[in-house]
Amino acid sequence: MSDRRDSREQLRRLQQVTDAALSKLGVEDLLQELLVRARELLHADSATVMLLDPTGTELIATAASGLEREVNLGIRVPVGRGFAGAVAARGQPVSIDHVDATTVVSPVLIDEHIASMLGVPMITAGQLIGVLYVGARTPRRFTPGDVELLQLVADRIAPATQARLHSLDRATAYALQRSLLPTRPPDIAGLELAVRYVPGAQVGVGGDWYDVFELPSGMIGVAVGDVAGNGLRAAVVMGRIRSALRAYALETDDPADVLTRLDYKIQRFEPGAMATAIYAVIAPSLDKITMSTAGHPPPMFATRGTSGRLLTVRANLPLGTHMSLPRTNTEVALPPGGTLLFYTDGLVERRARSIGEGLDRLAAAVTASHPDVLCATVMSTMLDDRPAPDDVALLALRRSVND
Structure with a gap:
């Protein structure tokens, strides 16, 4: 009963945070807020968003909490390769409990001694726009409840991110065109x-x-x-x-x-x-x-x-x-x-x-x-x-x- 109450409280807090974020925050602040919340909810050491590049062939580390080096180093992962690439290619959640060069592309994950990972696709309007994943330094097996919770976070991040990126894209394109x-x-x-x-x-x-x-x-x-x-x-x-x-x-x-x-x-x-x-x-x-x-x-x-x-x-x-x-x-x-x-x-x-x-x-x-x-x-x-x-x-x- 206590676990159920804790889960409901976590979901309530997530709902409150995301509702506020959706109405007030820009892309960077929105992602950062939700990544921090995802870490807390899943008791993870890191959370990262990788967005699909315009060609649809690579994922780019865009925001992170706990593993900011992935963003700072501009980590890119080809769709279909490694852990994040597998999530993108399948369009389904993926979890691993063994992190090394055979299972991940990003060297940061190995350097930071991440032991277990859970990733879910970010989809909006039926289109994949990226991947959200969390990592833990202590070996663990993520439960179906963890998958459901992380997917819920991704489902809230995806449309908000897409809308803001579309708005920025349109504004940038208009400014560029007018300058040319x-x-x-x-x-x-x-x-x-x-x-x-x-x-x-x-x-x-x-x-x-x-x-x-x-x-x-x-x-x-x-x-x-x-x-x-x-x-x-x-x-x-x-x-x-x-x-x-x-x-x-x-x-x-x-x-x-x-x-x-x-x-x-x-x-x-x-x-x-x-x-x-x-x-x-x-x-x-x-x-x-x-x-x-x-x-x-x-x-x-x-x-x-x-x-x-x-x-x-x-x-x-x-x-x-x-x-x-x-x-x-x-x-x-x-x-x-x-x-x-x-x-x-x-x-x-x-x-x-x-x-x-x-x-x-x-x-x-x-x-x-x-x-x-x-x-x-x-x-x-x-x-x-x-x-x-x-x-x-x-x-x-x-x-x-x-x-």
């Missing part, structure tokens, strides 16, 4: 420019970007692209792709060549990444623009007195598809007043309508007005003054009428 996108397009004689970017309300920040830059040859480079996926990784990959495109643009004025080099770079150094992009160069005389597309929607074009129309641009494969097909260019005349709108697919794609309907609606909204007015009109028309479900990037340019 030009705050305003450069002043270029004879050209009027405007840009817009809004993160998706449903998926958060993604890998959309725009860019405008002057080249040593006198050409003007214009790029718009979209990295597949969303969140911090998409924003990081976007930054690397954008920088690489700028570097290749300094070496050649041929848009198809720039995208060919960029594609090879992505295949070589960004495994698993895929992106669409359109890159164009405007002649120093501003009377023509040459562009190449990599699976990206063609721009809309309008001249004075005409409504918008979708340019016919030779289609090429997206970046990162691992198919080495020749890329091609399309050349378009740009008369005074000629207006181009580059955009990402978040502007025109909706679940409730076809892509064709979205493009028709966009074409009807495009005129040869000032780029700032055009961007405002397009955003209002296409989003119906509601938050964009997916992120959207726009770049509008017009050759000055009095050029």
Whole structure:
């Protein structure tokens, strides 16, 4: 009866602590508080959280109580290897009562003379996000009650950690993306420019970007692209792709060549990444623009007195598809007043309508007005003054009428 009362009291204390933590603490403090509580409840000498890395192949020591060296040393454990790797691979509790190089990957566990361990998976929304384990220096066998209690702690840690990490990921990705996108397009004689970017309300920040830059040859480079996926990784990959495109643009004025080099770079150094992009160069005389597309929607074009129309641009494969097909260019005349709108697919794609309907609606909204007015009109028309479900990037340019 006394043991039962003690267990109920422990669970009550755990509930109180976690409820308070969930509402008030940040990720680090939350994990630390719950790890201390887990040690107390299971009479363990150490407690550690290892979170799955973005590739899903390794566990990284993220927080610890009693074995802080694992975090300080940045211990990583491949999924499927050792004790923690086995918990992650099986998605089930694992306990061991013999700790040496044959059963664990982390040398800290051996150096600290951990004798017995119990680990459980951290799962939220059906997805594994990490492993929680405790260790004891005195040999012991963990009971089914111990397993149940530790799993309860993990079940409370997992969603709180995921929510906070998602929030941090989104905030970091947004800050990174905003730092990479030009705050305003450069002043270029004879050209009027405007840009817009809004993160998706449903998926958060993604890998959309725009860019405008002057080249040593006198050409003007214009790029718009979209990295597949969303969140911090998409924003990081976007930054690397954008920088690489700028570097290749300094070496050649041929848009198809720039995208060919960029594609090879992505295949070589960004495994698993895929992106669409359109890159164009405007002649120093501003009377023509040459562009190449990599699976990206063609721009809309309008001249004075005409409504918008979708340019016919030779289609090429997206970046990162691992198919080495020749890329091609399309050349378009740009008369005074000629207006181009580059955009990402978040502007025109909706679940409730076809892509064709979205493009028709966009074409009807495009005129040869000032780029700032055009961007405002397009955003209002296409989003119906509601938050964009997916992120959207726009770049509008017009050759000055009095050029």
